[in-house]
Amino acid sequence: MTDLLIRGARLLGDRTADVLVADGRIVEIASDSPIDAAAVAGRSVETIDADGLVLLPGLVDVHTHLREPGREDAETIASGTRAAAVGGFTAVLAMANTSPVTDTAEAAERILDLGARTGLCDVHPIGAVTHGLEGQQLAELGLMHRSRAAVRVFSDDGRCVADSRVMRRALEYVRSFGGVVSQHAQDPSLAGPSACCHEGEISGRLGLPGWPPVAESSIIARDAMLAAHTNSRVHVAHVTTAEGLEVVRWAKAKGIALTAEATPHHLFLTTEELLGYDPDYKVNPPLRPQEDVDAIRAGLLDGTIDVVATDHAPHARQDKEHAFVDAAFGVLGLETSLAVISDVFVRTEQMTWRDVARVMSQAPARLAGLTDHGGDLAVGEAANLVLIDPDATLTVDRSASQSYSRNNPWHGRSFRGTVHTTILRGTTTAQNGAPCDLTRV
Numbered sequence: 001m002t003d004l005l006i007r008g009a010r011l012l013g014d015r016t017a018d019v020l021v022a023d024g025r026i027v028e029i030a031s032d033s034p035i036d037a038a039a040v041a042g043r044s045v046e047t048i049d050a051d052g053l054v055l056l057p058g059l060v061d062v063h064t065h066l067r068e069p070g071r072e073d074a075e076t077i078a079s080g081t082r083a084a085a086v087g088g089f090t091a092v093l094a095m096a097n098t099s100p101v102t103d104t105a106e107a108a109e110r111i112l113d114l115g116a117r118t119g120l121c122d123v124h125p126i127g128a129v130t131h132g133l134e135g136q137q138l139a140e141l142g143l144m145h146r147s148r149a150a151v152r153v154f155s156d157d158g159r160c161v162a163d164s165r166v167m168r169r170a171l172e173y174v175r176s177f178g179g180v181v182s183q184h185a186q187d188p189s190l191a192g193p194s195a196c197c198h199e200g201e202i203s204g205r206l207g208l209p210g211w212p213p214v215a216e217s218s219i220i221a222r223d224a225m226l227a228a229h230t231n232s233r234v235h236v237a238h239v240t241t242a243e244g245l246e247v248v249r250w251a252k253a254k255g256i257a258l259t260a261e262a263t264p265h266h267l268f269l270t271t272e273e274l275l276g277y278d279p280d281y282k283v284n285p286p287l288r289p290q291e292d293v294d295a296i297r298a299g300l301l302d303g304t305i306d307v308v309a310t311d312h313a314p315h316a317r318q319d320k321e322h323a324f325v326d327a328a329f330g331v332l333g334l335e336t337s338l339a340v341i342s343d344v345f346v347r348t349e350q351m352t353w354r355d356v357a358r359v360m361s362q363a364p365a366r367l368a369g370l371t372d373h374g375g376d377l378a379v380g381e382a383a384n385l386v387l388i389d390p391d392a393t394l395t396v397d398r399s400a401s402q403s404y405s406r407n408n409p410w411h412g413r414s415f416r417g418t419v420h421t422t423i424l425r426g427t428t429t430a431q432n433g434a435p436c437d438l439t440r441v
Contacts, residue, residue: 002044004426005035009050009387011377013353019055021383024425029379046428050387053420056357058090058121058384059338060364060373062153062182063237063261063309065330066092066123068114070099074405075314077111081119083312083334083402085430088386088419090121091365091373092334096128097158103128103139105147112149120429120436121422124368127151129161129170129181136166141173152369155182157237158284158329160219162188167223171232180259180367182235183223185244186285190215196325198286202271208325211286213241220244224251224258235367236260238311240285242295249304259367261307262296264340265331265409269293273409279320279327280409283313300359301350307367308359310337314405331409335401338386339394340410342417346390353388387421394418394433402435 004021011017011029018035020028022043028035061084067075077094084092094111096102102111108125115123127144131137133156144151154174161167161183170181191211197203199210220236224247227234239245239260251258265283270290273281281287299305313330320327341360345351365374372382394415398408422430429436 002046004383004423005045005047006050006055006387007034007047009053009055011055012357013054019377021426024383026377026379026381026383029377048387048421052389052391054353054388054390055377056353056386056388057361057374057377058386058422058424059088059360060368060370061089061092061310061312061334062307062364062368063157063311064092064094064334065097065313066094067098067314069110071316074316074319075403076118077114077123078118079402079404080312080314080334081115081121081123082435085120085422085435086402086419086433087335088338088388088422089334090384090386090422090424091124091370092121093124093126093153093368095157096126096155097133101128101132102126103131105140105143105149108144108149108151109147121424122373124370125149125151126182127154129154129156130166133159135159135161135163138166138169138173141170141179142177145177145179152179153182153235153367154179155184155237157182157184160184160186160188164222164226168226168230171226171230171234175230175232180233180235182237183219185216185219185223185236186211187215187219190218194325196282196286197274198271198288200271200289202274206274206277208274213243216241216244216285217247220247224256227258228254228256233257238263238266238285238309239296239299239305240266240288241292245295245299245304248299252304259306260304261309262300262305263309263311264333264337267293267297267300268340268344269409277324279322279324280331280407282324282327282329283331284329306359306363308337308341309364310334314403315407316405320407331407332401332403332405334403336394336396336410336415338388339415339418342388342390343415347416383423383426385423386419388417389420390417392416392418392420
């Protein structure tokens with residue numbers, strides 16, 4: 001096996017050091033004097049010149065839609081993890097809304113095995129909360145956890161677990177093995193079946209049916225109370241509204257075991273994007289007004305939001321290229337998320353690279369229970385790493401995406417701060433915007 005020497009990187013954006021990797025782990029970190037590659041006797045050493053680059057633990061995404069099995073025309077585990085590697089991710093959690101749904105131990109193990117055979121990052125399945133995502137009968141929660149897939153996170157994402165009794169039972173069940181339910185917090189009874197955007201002045205002007213913010217905040221409040229009642233854990237996926245954020249803040253102040261995530265598109269894009277009826281801006285939950293975006297940004301900065309997750313949701317052209325109200329929900333995110341967060345928060349000095357590591361690597365890894373990801377940059381830790389060029393500019397071109405799909409809301413935009421190299425267990429999986437030619441590492 002080839003050793004890897006990363007020379008002159010800024011660890012977490014702070015001190016500069018050489019980092020030596022062998023057998024998939026960090027074996028030496030030297031700040032005072034360079035590591036002598038020739039001294040690594042009897043082994044081949046690959047050297048990366050990391051002058052000016054920032055070294056972080058590899059990114060972890062707790063909210064990815066990989067579409068396989070069932071919709072391989074939109075994405076496969078192979079194509080999705082190529083995009084993930086280019087975006088700096090060493091692990092992703094694959095949502096359960098595949099066909100068939102990941103609601104059994106067998107289905108979860110299939111996702112795990114597909115990831116092991118074809119993935120350029122680690123792929124961990126998220127199990128469905130209910131059978132068929134129908135919101136009525138609990139899925140095989142215990143069997144999925146006890147399977148080889150060792151499922152820890154469960155979600156009907158794309159649909160809310162709206163029945164309070166079902167949600168309570170799910171929380172009681174996962175408590176027994178330390179699991180967590182990730183909730184798509186959006187009460188379906190507060191909007192009609194054709195709702196497709198935020199309910200407000202713009203939706204009224206465009207004649208589009210919308211979701212009111214209370215559809216989000218009411219479910220977060222209910223689930224927080226259920227988590228307290230069951231002494232269990234709930235994770236709120238993609239928080240988007242100021243009032244929803246306030247409920248998260250209240251729950252945390254009460255000591256309730258609740259965590260929350262935000263997506264790059266909800267931290268950047270607003271309802272103004274809808275004025276052109278472009279379906280590439282149709283997402284679920286919807287884009288919100290600027291005041292909500294500002295609130296979610298503040299929540300990320302003050303720690304109310306724990307995690308940045310992509311909600312990478314690829315769609316084939318035949319599902320997106322419709323009138324806005326009829327188009328599929330979702331946008332791409334794996335390749336661009338680091339650049340968006342870098343440009344919005346690090347470039348403006350609102351966050352440090354250490355903060356980025358916390359919300360995009362360490363906290364997501366803890367949530368998912370991934371002990372070999374999101375660790376400290378220390379001797380003995382797994383070499384799941386990402387090198388970032390903080391001064392490079394990424395101009396997004398949807399045609400260059402590693403994803404099979406092209407529903408990219410960032411097309412034509414430029415961001416400062418890009419992924420330079422992604423490393424999985426000591427092996428380079430992507431470099432300079434391209435995946436490496438590897439079947440599996």
